[in-house]
Amino acid sequence: MNPGKTARNQSRTAILNRLREGRGDQAMTVPASDFAVVRDRNWTPAERLDRFEARISSVNGEVHRVAREQWIDTLYALMKAKGLENLLVSEDVEHGRELRRLWPWEAPALLGYEQPIEHWKPAMFNNVAAALTGCLGAIAETGSLMLWPTPQEPRLMSLVPPVHFVLLAADCVYDTFHQAMAEQQWAQQGMPTNALLISGPSKTADIEQTLAYGVHGPRELVVLILE
Amino acid sequence: MSTDTAHSDVQQFHPRVRSALENPQIRSNFRSAMDGLMGKRQAAFEDWELETLRDLGAAVRLRALSRLPELLVQLETNCQLQGIRVHWAETGDQACEIIRDICKARDARRVIKGKSMVSEEMELNHFLEAEGIEALESDLGEYIVQLAEETPSHIIMPAIHKNTDEISDLMHEKTGTERSRDVGYLTASARQQLRDKFMQADVGISGVNFAVAETGTLCLVENEGNGRLTTTVPPCHIAVTGIEKVVEHLEDVAPLLALLTRSATGQHITTYFNMISGPRKADEKDGPEEVHLVLVDSGRSSIYQDQELLDTLRCIRCGACMNHCPVYARVGGHAYGTTYPGPIGKILMPHLLGLENTRDLPSASTLCGACGEVCPVRIPIPKLLQRLRKESVDGDRLRPSVVPGHGVKRTLKEQASWNGYRWLASDPGRYRLAGWMMTRFRALTPRNVGPWTRYRTAPRPAAKTLHQLMAARRREEQS
Amino acid sequence: MTDTIKLYPAKPAKVYFYGTCLVDLFYPDAGLAGVQLLEREGIDVLFPQDQTCCGQPAFSSGFNDQARDVVVPQLDLFPGDWPIVVPAGSCGGMMRKHYPELFAGTPWQAKAEALASRVFELTDFLLNVCHIRLEDRGEPVRVAMHTSCSARREMGVGDIGPTLLAQLQQVEVVEQARATECCGFGGTFAVRHPEVSEAMVADKTTAIEEAGADTFLATDCGCMMNIAGYAEKQQRSLKGQHIASFLWQRVGGDA
Numbered sequence: 020m021n022p023g024k025t026a027r028n029q030s031r032t033a034i035l036n037r038l039r040e041g042r043g044d045q046a047m048t049v050p051a052s053d054f055a056v057v058r059d060r061n062w063t064p065a066e067r068l069d070r071f072e073a074r075i076s077s078v079n080g081e082v083h084r085v086a087r088e089q090w091i092d093t094l095y096a097l098m099k100a101k102g103l104e105n106l107l108v109s110e111d112v113e114h115g116r117e118l119r120r121l122w123p124w125e126a127p128a129l130l131g132y133e134q135p136i137e138h139w140k141p142a143m144f145n146n147v148a149a150a151l152t153g154c155l156g157a158i159a160e161t162g163s164l165m166l167w168p169t170p171q172e173p174r175l176m177s178l179v180p181p182v183h184f185v186l187l188a189a190d191c192v193y194d195t196f197h198q199a200m201a202e203q204q205w206a207q208q209g210m211p212t213n214a215l216l217i218s219g220p221s222k223t224a225d226i227e228q229t230l231a232y233g234v235h236g237p238r239e240l241v242v243l244i245l246e
Numbered sequence: 247m248s249t250d251t252a253h254s255d256v257q258q259f260h261p262r263v264r265s266a267l268e269n270p271q272i273r274s275n276f277r278s279a280m281d282g283l284m285g286k287r288q289a290a291f292e293d294w295e296l297e298t299l300r301d302l303g304a305a306v307r308l309r310a311l312s313r314l315p316e317l318l319v320q321l322e323t324n325c326q327l328q329g330i331r332v333h334w335a336e337t338g339d340q341a342c343e344i345i346r347d348i349c350k351a352r353d354a355r356r357v358i359k360g361k362s363m364v365s366e367e368m369e370l371n372h373f374l375e376a377e378g379i380e381a382l383e384s385d386l387g388e389y390i391v392q393l394a395e396e397t398p399s400h401i402i403m404p405a406i407h408k409n410t411d412e413i414s415d416l417m418h419e420k421t422g423t424e425r426s427r428d429v430g431y432l433t434a435s436a437r438q439q440l441r442d443k444f445m446q447a448d449v450g451i452s453g454v455n456f457a458v459a460e461t462g463t464l465c466l467v468e469n470e471g472n473g474r475l476t477t478t479v480p481p482c483h484i485a486v487t488g489i490e491k492v493v494e495h496l497e498d499v500a501p502l503l504a505l506l507t508r509s510a511t512g513q514h515i516t517t518y519f520n521m522i523s524g525p526r527k528a529d530e531k532d533g534p535e536e537v538h539l540v541l542v543d544s545g546r547s548s549i550y551q552d553q554e555l556l557d558t559l560r561c562i563r564c565g566a567c568m569n570h571c572p573v574y575a576r577v578g579g580h581a582y583g584t585t586y587p588g589p590i591g592k593i594l595m596p597h598l599l600g601l602e603n604t605r606d607l608p609s610a611s612t613l614c615g616a617c618g619e620v621c622p623v624r625i626p627i628p629k630l631l632q633r634l635r636k637e638s639v640d641g642d643r644l645r646p647s648v649v650p651g652h653g654v655k656r657t658l659k660e661q662a663s664w665n666g667y668r669w670l671a672s673d674p675g676r677y678r679l680a681g682w683m684m685t686r687f688r689a690l691t692p693r694n695v696g697p698w699t700r701y702r703t704a705p706r707p708a709a710k711t712l713h714q715l716m717a718a719r720r721r722e723e724q725s
Numbered sequence: 726m727t728d729t730i731k732l733y734p735a736k737p738a739k740v741y742f743y744g745t746c747l748v749d750l751f752y753p754d755a756g757l758a759g760v761q762l763l764e765r766e767g768i769d770v771l772f773p774q775d776q777t778c779c780g781q782p783a784f785s786s787g788f789n790d791q792a793r794d795v796v797v798p799q800l801d802l803f804p805g806d807w808p809i810v811v812p813a814g815s816c817g818g819m820m821r822k823h824y825p826e827l828f829a830g831t832p833w834q835a836k837a838e839a840l841a842s843r844v845f846e847l848t849d850f851l852l853n854v855c856h857i858r859l860e861d862r863g864e865p866v867r868v869a870m871h872t873s874c875s876a877r878r879e880m881g882v883g884d885i886g887p888t889l890l891a892q893l894q895q896v897e898v899v900e901q902a903r904a905t906e907c908c909g910f911g912g913t914f915a916v917r918h919p920e921v922s923e924a925m926v927a928d929k930t931t932a933i934e935e936a937g938a939d940t941f942l943a944t945d946c947g948c949m950m951n952i953a954g955y956a957e958k959q960q961r962s963l964k965g966q967h968i969a970s971f972l973w974q975r976v977g978g979d980a
Contacts, residue, residue, distance in 0.1 A: 027344065031334035034489065034543045038315040041551035047312035050305045056298045057500045074514060136479075136532040140445050161515035170529040174478050178471055197500035206496040210461045212328075212526065212533055213478070216519035221471040223433060224511070225387035225403060227275075227410045228282055231433040234386060235440065236471025236517070260920075267920050281903075572907045576924045610918055612911025612925075613785060615878035629826075635787030642789035644831065655787075664783050668791040671746070672798060674775035681750055697919035701926070702954030705751045712744040712753035716760070716772040 060194035067159040067192045074162025078219035079232050081241045090243050091121050098127050105130050107150040111171040149182035156191035163218040167211045174213050183237040189246045259606035262581040276578045279406050283569040286512025303505045304624040306498040307560040317459040317492045324462025328524035330537045338368035341542045346377050354448030360476040361385040362453030363401050364488050367585045384440050384472035393420045399579030402510045402565040407578050450476035454487035460495045466520040474520050483534040489541050490559040505622035509566040545598045558593050560623040567617035589617035593630040601638050601651030608634035681711040733853045739769040741809045745816040746778040747946040755967030759812040759847045766855040773802040781819040786913050800836045812847040812969050813945045814876020820844040822879050849882040861893040862977040869899050869938035873945035874907050893975050901936040910951040926955045942968040
């Protein structure tokens with residue numbers, strides 16, 4: 020047996036024993052956890068959308084409300100306005116298929132996440148101008164998007180390209196994080212390898228508390244709310 | 247200013263305090279930063295029933311601590327089921343060795359790091375460098391501090407002690423960027439410098455803000471995206487955390503997150519809340535192939551032995567206590583000479599380093615209570631400071647001291663003065679006589695009474711004590 | 726878990742007055758003013774002559790044994806079921822908040838808890854128990870208020886001073902920057918960490934001056950001794966006064 024491994028098992032036992040002995044037989048009195056303060060907001064759907072938009076806009080998130088059949092035109096116009104050369108978008112999700120079907124333009128070019136990242140890391144880091152993903156919904160209180168990256172829309176799509184477009188269905192906005200995870204039963208169904216709340220573009224205030232956007236993640240986050 | 251080897255000169259508190267106080271740049275950098283942070287925190291909680299939320303935060307943390315051993319086992323089981331390898335370390339050194347062994351097994355030479363205070367506590371970077379492994383900080387503040395060969399001066403904003411000019415000079419000197427007061431430019435330069443490092447890194451090391459036992463989920467809070475890159479791009483991710491960071495249920499995260507970001511920087515939420523529950527699955531195209539969780543004790547289970555001191559372990563590392571501390575605002579983080587500065591450092595570091603090495607920390611507080619008032623999980627910091635003062639002098643025969651290094655401040659002189667106080671104040675007759683003498687001979691009151699009169703005049707005894715005045719009134723009434 | 730809500734009694738016929746050692750020896754006029762303000766409300770004030778010090782200096786230095794020995798004889802000084810009024814937030818805080826801790830698990834526990842529950846800070850008592858009405862008979866004056874940290878955070882009386890002062894027509898209260906920040910006194914802190922303490926009191930003094938006041942009022946004599954002592958050493962004109970003395974003067978009481 021590996022001696023290092025034995026030592027570590029001993030550490031585990033020693034730590035747990037110390038904790039159990041430390042607590043001894045004195046049961047700690049613990050007050051009840053009442054989650055109402057992080058749960059009950061009771062906003063109307065319109066209030067929710069307004070709140071979401073106000074909050075995410077306040078941290079430089081860009082929000083466009085668009086009719087469901089117009090999102091591709093809006094996306095195209097935004098990409099042209101921002102001078103983006105290409106868009107990373109999945110081929111295996113509904114909005115990706117729709118986009119590819121209805122994208123008549125040569126440029127910006129549509130790229131796919133076809134290979135595991137090891138095969139194209141430099142290209143991902145250097146050549147992708149923007150990515151488009153869906154999301155699981157949004158949180159009004161904090162202006163957050165909920166993303167569970169999938170094999171079709173992997174983690175780095177929302178992280179490496181300088182601009183991240185997100186499609187959000189207008190009826191998928193929750194009041195609070197607590198409400199969202201309860202209604203979507205996150206704990207019960209088990210968590211994915213990676214789950215994310217994204218609330219605006221990447222930012223830092225590490226230099227003299229001066230806010231700067233686009234540090235290591237996207238410098239722009241653009242939300243298209245589909246109404 | 248550099249406290250390169252973090253604890254070597256931890257005892258030199260007074261000289262460091264003096265030099266910080268004499269440095270106008272340090273004074274103004276901290277003062278303006280702390281003023282800003284206090285204002286932002288207050289604004290961020292405006293719509294909230296803050297006291298109710300703090301009650302919930304405290305309840306969630308207390309519940310987790312009440313079941314700490316069970317929850318750690320549950321966390322381990324769930325992590326393992328999802329493919330996360332779990333390691334236990336009794337000491338910081340052991341944790342460093344575990345991380346080194348993981349790196350060596352992968353032949354890893356380049357490590358990229360997300361912000362982790364426990365890794366600062368372990369002095370992991372030095373350890374890895376000595377083993378020939380490059381460990382590069384990727385959080386902008388940590389990166390700046392690493393370039394300067396310093397340690398963080400604040401647990402949330404590591405480079406808060408520097409202003410833009412100082413950072414510009416530093417980056418120019420160390421990385422060759424142009425000198426600039428444009429924060430956007432400096433930030434973009436750092437991004438560029440780190441871009442390749444992320445791509446090339448063999449291992450990413452991060453901390454953990456909350457570890458959820460119920461789902462085996464590691465939660466990370468950050469704004470820059472460096473934490474996500476660290477935990478996603480390299481083929482191996484090692485998360486390192488103190489054992490106290492575990493919470494029971496996923497829903498427990500909601501109040502803690504709401505409290506953490508608002509208390510820390512006045513943000514309603516950070517840009518990213520990253521929840522990791524396993525390595526890349528077979529059909530996934532990115533994410534690390536290996537995820538490790540290193541659970542570090544390093545003195546925490548000793549704190550757990552005491553029902554009162556245990557409250558120290560509720561901490562969620564928001565830094566609000568330091569932002570609101572009038573002492574911290576004036577001397578800054580480096581003066582403390584410890585990984586965790588400010589009020590939380592004063593109640594935590596004595597356990598990690600022993601009171602003999604932190605002898606001046608428990609007294610370095612006016613007990614003004616500002617820290618306890620803002621703590622999002624209601625840690626009674628002033629009460630714990632008082633407890634540590636008692637431990638420092640073994641001052642309570644009914645309650646034996648337990649903290650390592652206790653009694654270090656119990657000097658004969660100190661004891662004699664408190665015994666003198668007792669002699670005087672426990673006997674009303676003696677006390678009144680002393681009062682009478684002080685007033686009677688007030689002209690003889692010394693003008694110089696040590697450190698007090700270095701900066702202030704000495705108080706002058708009154709012509710008559712309140713005792714005398716009240717006794718005289720009573721005589722008048724009766725006559 | 727939130728601090729228990731304070732319950733105020735109906736205005737009693739009598740109160741005990743705990744003067745505190747600092748008031749006793751250095752600022753007896755503040756104590757006397759407090760007594761007279763209470764008497765003005767028709768309350769009979771009892772002053773046990775055997776009172777000394779609340780024990781806080783030893784307690785906050787970690788010398789619990791000495792603190793207990795000082796307090797124990799005084800636990801019997803307040804036999805009647807009357808409130809105990811203290812003209813200082815810090816001594817009040819010691820008695821109300823820390824006696825129960827100090828005596829937990831000792832034979833004196835019940836007595837200490839019973840005493841603690843009857844302790845009130847003077848201005849809190851005047852406002853919330855006596856519902857005092859103040860008629861200003863003084864000349865126009867501009868003052869700043871410094872509420873001590875223990876008055877504010879242990880006794881929960883942060884807004885009482887300003888509320889009382891607002892009753893006085895001729896008194897303008899200016900608010901200094903960072904009004905809630907500690908003045909740097911902290912008992913033995915001022916001598917254990919003199920440089921930090923100095924930095925704090927320097928800022929506090931400047932903030933009060935910059936607010937445009939040449940007099941500040943304090944709930945606690947410790948803070949007053951610190952700030953006024955600093956100003957005096959620096960030969961600055963700022964003067965301090967205990968709020969009780971000030972209120973008593975304003976309503977026409979003799980100084």
